[in-house]
Amino acid sequence: MVSFSCRTKSMTSFKKMLLGATGIALIASGAYIFARPPQKTPPKTHFTLQLLHASDMESDLSALESAPYMSQLLAGFKGRMPENTVIVSAGDNYVPGPFYQASAHNSMKALLGRTGRGRADISMLNAMGFQVSSFGNHEFDEGPKFFASLLGKDAKRGKVYPGAAFPYLCANIDFRTEKTLTKFVTKDLQEASNIRGRIAKSAIITLPKTRIGFVGAITPALAQISKPGAASIFPKRPDNEDALVTLIQRAVDGLTQKGIDKIVLLSHMQDLQVERRLARKLKNVDIIVGGGSDSILADKTDRLIKGDKAIDSYPIWETSASGQPTAVLSTDGQYRYVGRLVIGFDEKGVLLKHTYQPEESGAYPTDSQCATDIGAPPPNKKVQALVDGIRRLFVKKDGNTFGRSNVYLNGMRLGVRHQETNLGNLTTDANLYVARLAEPTVHLSFKNGGAIRSAIGAVQGDTIDTSKPRHLPPPANPLTGKKEGQISQLDIENALKFNNRLILLTLTATQLKQIVEHGIAKWHPRYTPGSFPQISGFSFSFDPKRPAGQRVRSLRVDAFDKQPADTIVKNGALVGSPTRTFRVVTLQYLFKGGDNYPFPKYDKEKLNPVLLSNVLKDKPGKATFSAPGREQDALAEYLFAMYNKTPFDQQDTPPERDTRIQNLLKRKDTVIPK
Known part of the structure; x- marks a missing residue:
């Protein structure tokens, strides 16, 4: 049993301890009798599974600390139930960024065999014992050819990178149409350990007393958010959820026909609500591990990392289309949590809800306290060596500074995908700053x-404790001479990992409203859509209670140069000429339809797109680590120009005090002055 210092003792547990076997508790001076109603004898447990799960590893700077702790927790928990344990990922096992880039450095050869971007990420999962994974969208951020370089073995001159020691699963993509991945596609229904570094729809893990079936699935909107090449993604209409269910069910049925009665779906839908609907629509799926939404599920005994909050209970229970209980699981990413489900099955392979014990299962933070409390072994030596090697590479980058901040810059997922944040403001201001170096008339940034x-x-x-966490400015680094508050190359690369290209566009008033409406269409108090906007040069208010497409209530463009402020939307309606235009700087990713933004539907000639990299390539600035016309360079140049001597001091504010993006559930509309 896990000690209560790693878990939080719930009131329910306390009552159970008081009641004991008699059902009678004496509390204070009065006697209270809790009568237990007659109960049926619960079904007998035929097999108990320990499922250890994670997703969205997406290594950032915090992985230097959290990844070794994750290796400890996984080893510690597996040691308790070695014959009943499976370790799985729901995808996004890496993401382009400084951690990922470090694997290509020559100093990593001794650890990786053959170097290459992202190989440390895959090597850490190998060392931790991951046995099967679904795809995530970030697996394709650099295209399928690059993903192939991580999946497969690479040997030359006696040096070997072994590739992934686990298969990737996906039931709704045909990878045979993408020539760089065709050779990795293998037959379904095989033992996972026999198809390491291969791609299939399903796989089986055989334990000493049973077999567990696994199916993978990914959002059908993959092509809108990543670069899967010529791989055929189904269903063709991303919103056709019933067609998606049919594809997944086909893979599940293949397992049941083979006699597998315990089935886990590894699902990377980026939306926990989709996973919940899948749980209700699918037959014979016992567990769904969700990925991509970074949704923290936790029960009352779970101790979360300081500042984190659970959006729902662990697990979420649904009833499947075959009338059986299905457990839906999810944790946050960046190696921050290990999800642990210890659950029983009856002799027919039906999951037994009554065997769930919150003191055993739930979200476990990857920190020293939890590792100590569960009696975990030391960190995996390979994992520790990899993070130490990457840490050494980060020292030089952290000493290359460009500006200063007196405040914490909020780039957390629950911030930037949910409301205006000070880092959102800073980066959009920076993009606008460099855009005006190319075209002085650029008015807006989005x-x-x-x-x-x-x-x-x-x-x-x-x-976490009972006090509110303190958010502090960038910390000092004595190894590099970096002082507290200084913002370094490493900070910038970590915050803006994708380093998107910037592009100038001309939008009409109508299009500007449509773009903003799209950005807030998926806003929900519990979820974090990546399409949510961060802006500069204008402000708007929105009412989430209204239907998507009708949520913008006010929108006003700031005064600029000799142009006065311009009201675009008032009381939800367009004001003035709908065809008047504004020059905007945004991301090329969005221009190409990323996050399903509607730019590709507009007349390209009238948009008059101009890549900033083409205009600024002959205008090098103070920052040289990134090419001009990209987001990292824009932020570095802006910091050096504006905040090198005078620190940035805009405190992040709660939604009640946000001014650029005003959520009318939280505050009054002040976008248009009275």
Whole structure:
């Protein structure tokens, strides 16, 4: 049993301890009798599974600390139930960024055999014992050819990178149409350990007392958010959920026909609500591990990392189309949590809800306290060696500074994908700054919050307590001479991992409203869509209670140069000429339809797109680590120009005090002055 210092003792547990076997508790001076109603004898447990799961590893700077702890927790838990344990990932096992790039450095040869971007990420999962994974969208951020370089073995002159020690599963993509991945596609229904580094729809893991079947699936909108090449993604209409269910069910049925009665779906839908609907629509799926939404599920005994909040219970229970219970699981990413489900099955392979014990299962934070409390072994030596090698590479980058901040810059997922944040403001201001170096008439800046991957700063303390966590400016680094508050190349690369190209466009008033409406269409108090906007040069208010497409209530463009402020939307309606135009800087990713933004539907000639990299390539600035016309370079140049001597000091504010993006569930509309 896990000690209560790693878990939080719930009131329910306390009552159970008081009641004991008699059902009678004496509390204070009065006697209270809790009568237990007659109960049926619960079905007998035929097999108990320990499923250890994670997703969205997406290594950032925090992985230097959290990845070794994850290796400890996985080893510690597996040691308790070695014959009943499976370790799985729901995808996004890496993401382009400084951690990922470090694997290509020559100093990593001794650890990787043969170097290459992302290989440390895959090697860490190998060392931790991951046995099967679904695809995530970030697996394809650099295209299928690059993914192939991580999946397969690479040997030359006696040096070997072994590739992934686990298969990738996906039931709704045909990879045979993508020539760089065709050779990795193998037959379904095979033992996972026999198809390491291969691609299939399904696989089986045989334990000493039973067999567990696994199916993978990914969002059908993959092509809108990543680069899967010529791979055929189904269903062709991403919103055709019933067609998606049919494809997954076909893979599940293949397992049941082979006599597999315990089935886990590894699903990377980026939306926990989709996973919940799949649970209700599918037959014979016992467990769904969700990925891509970074949704923290936790029960009352779970201790979360300081500042984190659960959006729902662990697990979420649904009833499948075959009338059986299905457990839906999810944790946050960046190696921050291990999800642990210890659950029983009856002799027919039906999951037994009554065997769930919150003191055993739930979300476990990857920190020193939890590793100590569960009696975990030391960190995996390979994992520790890899993060130490990457840490050494980061020292030089962290000493290359460009500006200063007196405040924590909020780039956390729950911030930038949910509301205006100070880092969102800073980066869109920076993009506007460099855009005006190319075209002085650029008026507005717009990007998706999903392009911001991490905060710049520190959160005081490792674990949650009753006090509010303190958010601090970027910390000092004595190894590099970096002082507290200074913002380094490493900070910038970590926050803006994708380093998107910037592009100038001309939008009409109508199109500007449509773009903003799209950005807020998926806003929900519990979820974090990557399409949510961060902006500069204008402000707007929105009402989430209204139907998508009708949520913008006010939108006003700021005064600029000699142009006065211009009201575009008032009381939800367009004001003035709908065809008047504004020059905007945004991300090329969005221009190409990323996050399903509607730019590709507009007349390209009238948009008059201009890549900033083409205009600024002969205008090098103070920052040289990134090419001009990209987001990292824009932020570095802006910081050096504006905040090198005078620190940035705009505190992040709660939604009640946001001014650029005003959520009318949280505050009054002040976009248009009275």
